[in-house]
Amino acid sequence: MVQRGQLEHHFDYILSGNATEDLMNFKTIFNHCIDIKYREFYINDVKKGSLIFLNGMVNTKTIDLDIMKQLMDCEENLFKEPELLAEDIKNIVHNKLIYSSQMCWVELFQEIVEHILSGNVALLLDGLKEVLVISAKDWDKRAIDEPATEAVIRGPREGFQETLSTNISLIRRRLKTSLLKMEEMKVGKLSNTEIVITYLEGIVNENLILEVKNRLERIEIDAVLESGYIEELIEDHSFSLFPQVLITERPDRVVGNLLEGKVGIIIDNTPFVIIVPGTFFQLLQSPEDYYQRYFVASSIRFLRLLSVVLSLLLPSLYIALTTYHQEMIPTMLLISIAAARETVPFPAFVEAFVMEVAFESLREAGVRLPRPVGQAVSIVGGLVIGQAAVEAGIVSSPLVIVVSMTGIASFIFPSFQLGLAFRFLRFPMMIAAATFGLYGILMMVLLLLMHMLSIRSFGVPYLTPLAPLRISGLKDVLVRVSWLKQSSNKSEKNKQQMGKPFIRHRQGKYK
Amino acid sequence: MRKQVILLFTVIAMFGMTGCWSRVELNDVAIVTATALDLADRNKIQVSIQVLRINMNNASGGNATVLFSEEGESILDAYRIIQKKIPRHLNFAHNRVIIVGDKLARSGMSDVIEFFSRYRDARGNSYLLATKGKAADLLKIGPSFEKFTAEEIREEQKAKVIDNVSLREFAYRLLEGGIEPIASQIQSVPSSDKALTSSNNDKKKQNNEWSLALVGVGVFRKDHLIGWMNAEEAECLLWFRNKVKGSVITTMLTGDKRESGKLSVQIMKSKTTIKPKLQEEKVSFDVRVEMIGDLYENTTKLSTNSLKNLETIQLAVEAEIQSRIKSTVKKLQLKYKSDIVGFGRMLHREHKKEWNERFEKRWEQEFPHVKVNVTAHFKIIGTGRINDSLTWEERDFKK
Numbered sequence: 001m002v003q004r005g006q007l008e009h010h011f012d013y014i015l016s017g018n019a020t021e022d023l024m025n026f027k028t029i030f031n032h033c034i035d036i037k038y039r040e041f042y043i044n045d046v047k048k049g050s051l052i053f054l055n056g057m058v059n060t061k062t063i064d065l066d067i068m069k070q071l072m073d074c075e076e077n078l079f080k081e082p083e084l085l086a087e088d089i090k091n092i093v094h095n096k097l098i099y100s101s102q103m104c105w106v107e108l109f110q111e112i113v114e115h116i117l118s119g120n121v122a123l124l125l126d127g128l129k130e131v132l133v134i135s136a137k138d139w140d141k142r143a144i145d146e147p148a149t150e151a152v153i154r155g156p157r158e159g160f161q162e163t164l165s166t167n168i169s170l171i172r173r174r175l176k177t178s179l180l181k182m183e184e185m186k187v188g189k190l191s192n193t194e195i196v197i198t199y200l201e202g203i204v205n206e207n208l209i210l211e212v213k214n215r216l217e218r219i220e221i222d223a224v225l226e227s228g229y230i231e232e233l234i235e236d237h238s239f240s241l242f243p244q245v246l247i248t249e250r251p252d253r254v255v256g257n258l259l260e261g262k263v264g265i266i267i268d269n270t271p272f273v274i275i276v277p278g279t280f281f282q283l284l285q286s287p288e289d290y291y292q293r294y295f296v297a298s299s300i301r302f303l304r305l306l307s308v309v310l311s312l313l314l315p316s317l318y319i320a321l322t323t324y325h326q327e328m329i330p331t332m333l334l335i336s337i338a339a340a341r342e343t344v345p346f347p348a349f350v351e352a353f354v355m356e357v358a359f360e361s362l363r364e365a366g367v368r369l370p371r372p373v374g375q376a377v378s379i380v381g382g383l384v385i386g387q388a389a390v391e392a393g394i395v396s397s398p399l400v401i402v403v404s405m406t407g408i409a410s411f412i413f414p415s416f417q418l419g420l421a422f423r424f425l426r427f428p429m430m431i432a433a434a435t436f437g438l439y440g441i442l443m444m445v446l447l448l449l450m451h452m453l454s455i456r457s458f459g460v461p462y463l464t465p466l467a468p469l470r471i472s473g474l475k476d477v478l479v480r481v482s483w484l485k486q487s488s489n490k491s492e493k494n495k496q497q498m499g500k501p502f503i504r505h506r507q508g509k510y511k
Numbered sequence: 512m513r514k515q516v517i518l519l520f521t522v523i524a525m526f527g528m529t530g531c532w533s534r535v536e537l538n539d540v541a542i543v544t545a546t547a548l549d550l551a552d553r554n555k556i557q558v559s560i561q562v563l564r565i566n567m568n569n570a571s572g573g574n575a576t577v578l579f580s581e582e583g584e585s586i587l588d589a590y591r592i593i594q595k596k597i598p599r600h601l602n603f604a605h606n607r608v609i610i611v612g613d614k615l616a617r618s619g620m621s622d623v624i625e626f627f628s629r630y631r632d633a634r635g636n637s638y639l640l641a642t643k644g645k646a647a648d649l650l651k652i653g654p655s656f657e658k659f660t661a662e663e664i665r666e667e668q669k670a671k672v673i674d675n676v677s678l679r680e681f682a683y684r685l686l687e688g689g690i691e692p693i694a695s696q697i698q699s700v701p702s703s704d705k706a707l708t709s710s711n712n713d714k715k716k717q718n719n720e721w722s723l724a725l726v727g728v729g730v731f732r733k734d735h736l737i738g739w740m741n742a743e744e745a746e747c748l749l750w751f752r753n754k755v756k757g758s759v760i761t762t763m764l765t766g767d768k769r770e771s772g773k774l775s776v777q778i779m780k781s782k783t784t785i786k787p788k789l790q791e792e793k794v795s796f797d798v799r800v801e802m803i804g805d806l807y808e809n810t811t812k813l814s815t816n817s818l819k820n821l822e823t824i825q826l827a828v829e830a831e832i833q834s835r836i837k838s839t840v841k842k843l844q845l846k847y848k849s850d851i852v853g854f855g856r857m858l859h860r861e862h863k864k865e866w867n868e869r870f871e872k873r874w875e876q877e878f879p880h881v882k883v884n885v886t887a888h889f890k891i892i893g894t895g896r897i898n899d900s901l902t903w904e905e906r907d908f909k910k
Contacts, residue, residue: 323536326542327632331542331662338565347536434534
């Protein structure tokens with residue numbers, strides 16, 4: 001009986017073997033659940049039985065043709081023998097009647113309820129203290145299409161979707177080896193969300209798997225609606241701004257990381273797969289780096305590093321240079337900036353701050369709004385902020401260039417999560433620049449580096465392999481060296497790079 | 512948690528308590544582009560600064576700069592008086608040109624160097640120039656190409672047509688034994704015939720009828736200006752420093768009818784080595800100049816197709832180089848007795864012991880008497896688009 005205040009499934013019922021009685025128990029449990037359907041029947045007027053299933057999550061055709069029809073059409077004297085034992089009945093049903101590849105006998109009430117809730121069909125038969133659970137899962141799914149957040153020019157266009165089994169198959173299709181392991185867990189007291197931990201045996205560090213399992217097991221939460229819940233609950237430093245796990249919608253990216261000895265966590269009902277441990281430079285990589293020619297890919301990686309610096313520092317450099325260090329701007333440029341700033345009534349900091357806030361608002365508005373309205377936002381933003389504000393003399397045009405360059409730089413981040421961190425950090429940077437000039441920027445950068453150096457993701461330092469430095473690891477960080485030049489067994493190499501992860505046994509609960 | 516809250520408050524308080532001590536908005540800055548220094552009466556110093564007047568539409572004409580001039584006991588004193596007249600904070604960091612009038616330069620540059628090496632806003636790489644007459648007058652001349660005069664002077668200096676020094680280099684030369692400072696000489700010159708005929712007043716000067724030109728080099732002994740070298744000699748000084756950027760040598764050829772005429776070559780590459788030789792008590796220097804260049808003008812009837820003729824040309828140019836260097840060195844030794852080339856420095860580098868023992872103290876007396884041997888090597892690497900001059904008949908050429 002589900003008691004108030006106690007949100008866990010806990011049942012005292014035991015299967016009695018009497019189909020009518022058991023059915024009554026189920027009906028008590030699923031009271032007021034209109035999506036649970038019951039189908040009672042008699043097999044050849046002798047055997048009473050019933051089917052219990054969730055409407056909308058099962059394929060009714062399977063139930064009708066492969067279960068019901070078989071039970072109804074069976075030979076008349078199949079159950080007529082009076083001396084039938086429970087074993088015999090099970091045997092008959094199992095081997096002669098039901099057309100299904102996935103079924104099993106379950107004794108525990110609790111388990112049966114879980115099976116029913118995840119879309120299986122339960123078959124109750126008189127005289128049996130077990131229930132046959134038959135898989136007939138089928139519900140409406142989104143088609144596999146290109147991931148919206150990680151589009152590539154060259155590379156597979158498949159993205160994960162919300163169904164766990166489909167996602168698993170997408171990974172398995174890329175690694176046809178028995179070494180690819182998938183282990184199932186359940187998280188969420190009410191949501192009972194299925195989670196699959198996947199890794200490549202022999203490549204992954206055993207301790208890492210243990211730690212991942214350990215952290216997942218410790219999760220105490222009512223429901224998991226998105227991978228973000230899990231990420232926050234298992235990461236090492238939830239107080240940090242930086243994402244410490246890799247989130248991806250692309251199966252090829254998951255597989256690439258599994259090959260490097262990482263662990264993937266696939267969560268039901270979300271297209272986002274978590275990859276741990278996540279490092280800073282990994283978050284700056286795109287799967288396309290590995291598909292394009294390596295010279296191009298390497299130069300694009302440098303471009304990304306540049307954009308990291310720009311998106312973090314450009315507005316604050318503008319503030320610091322124009323208000324503290326005018327001597328550092330080339331004379332002619334200074335004259336142009338000074339001329340543009342001549343009519344601006346605000347200090348450079350206020351000017352930059354307002355523009356950055358305006359830009360961030362525009363971006364946020366653009367994300368949330370439906371597409372037709374989004375266009376209106378961009379027109380308003382481009383016109384009002386870009387042009388009218390400059391013409392009215394409220395902001396200077398060099399600042400508009402600075403803000404838009406910062407904006408473009410922040411769009412280059414392949415990981416949206418990392419981009420968010422830098423978007424936020426820009427503001428403290430600007431405050432530091434406005435109060436201490438370049439010195440303030442330097443201090444903030446130092447603080448930031450100290451933080452980044454101090455955090456670890458599942459035992460792996462965040463800035464690996466740059467700090468601690470592993471020369472061989474650099475082949476795939478700042479540049480992408482040709483496959484010919486990389487170690488033939490890339491995964492083995494990477495395992496070495498990660499070293500022996502220092503596993504932090506975190507105390508306390510994940511809440 | 513409590514610790515974190517305290518930390519947060521400390522950080523916030525830190526930002527509030529800075530007082531923004533050196534923060535200046537760009538709207539409140541007046542950019543100084545050039546400084547002119549003159550000696551005024553009663554030993555006062557006259558500082559003139561050219562300040563940019565920034566407005567949105569510079570293109571609409573009008574002068575982009577304003578000249579402020581004030582006398583004071585010291586440079587900073589005058590500078591402060593100017594600051595009182597300007598509503599904006601003077602920013603000296605973009606000053607790239609310092610012009611010193613000859614009165615001040617002759618009376619000694621040490622005060623100027625002292626101030627500008629101490630003043631932390633001043634750039635070490637700003638150019639130091641000297642002029643005959645008042646330096647302040649030069650800053651009144653309007654620019655013809657750039658936005659303001661200082662930029663024009665800077666560009667002219669960068670072209671390296673004649674030898675120049677930065678503030679830092681001037682100080683180094685002053686401090687180092689065996690080399691004396693110089694400063695490029697800048698004068699106002701009429702840019703057209705009209706300027707000469709019209710009355711010479713300030714208004715005309717701004718109307719682009721006068722322009723600034725580098726005409727030579729001021730020669731210093733210690734920190735005193737003692738005289739001037741003309742442009743040709745100043746170019747020679749560049750050869751000594753291996754800093755040639757497209758200098759042109761023109762020489763006359765005399766000989767039979769077909770051989771006489773003018774030859775101009777442009778130097779592409781130049782390398783000068785000065786080798787001091789110490790024989791017993793006597794010091795002598797071997798100057799070896801190696802240049803390669805293109806033939807640019809040839810009014811002789813020498814056919815450039817023949818190697819023999821090219822050799823003749825090369826020899827003529829070599830002779831010209833030699834004589835130029837010799838006359839420059841002679842002028843320095845006899846007229847000014849100032850070693851601005853740095854022969855003493857070379858001697859110091861090569862023969863440290865002897866320099867310290869014998870020459871350091873009395874190099875000034877020694878320098879006019881040292882022997883300087885010059886050898887020049889010139890090689891033509893190109894003769895331009897044509898071989899023989901087009902205007903002559905084939906038979907006229909000397910093959």
